[in-house]
Amino acid sequence: MARGILITFPGYPYHMSSFMPDNGMANLAGVLHAAGHDVLVLDYGTVGMMRRLFPRSVATALRA
Secondary structure: OOEEEEEEOOOOOOOHHHHOOOHHHHHHHHHHHHOOOEEEEEEOOOHHHHHHHOOHHHHHHHHO
């Protein structure tokens, strides 16, 4: 049995779809898990991650 980490980060969110879960990553993790592998999935395409990348002060300045 192998152990692995699958990481997804969609980059700059140009569309709301950037915040949708990565189905391809979920399918791959499911197949690996079914084959007996230990898989950790880290999905960084979240609103929380965008807030960390773009602090409120930067967002406020950009809106102006």
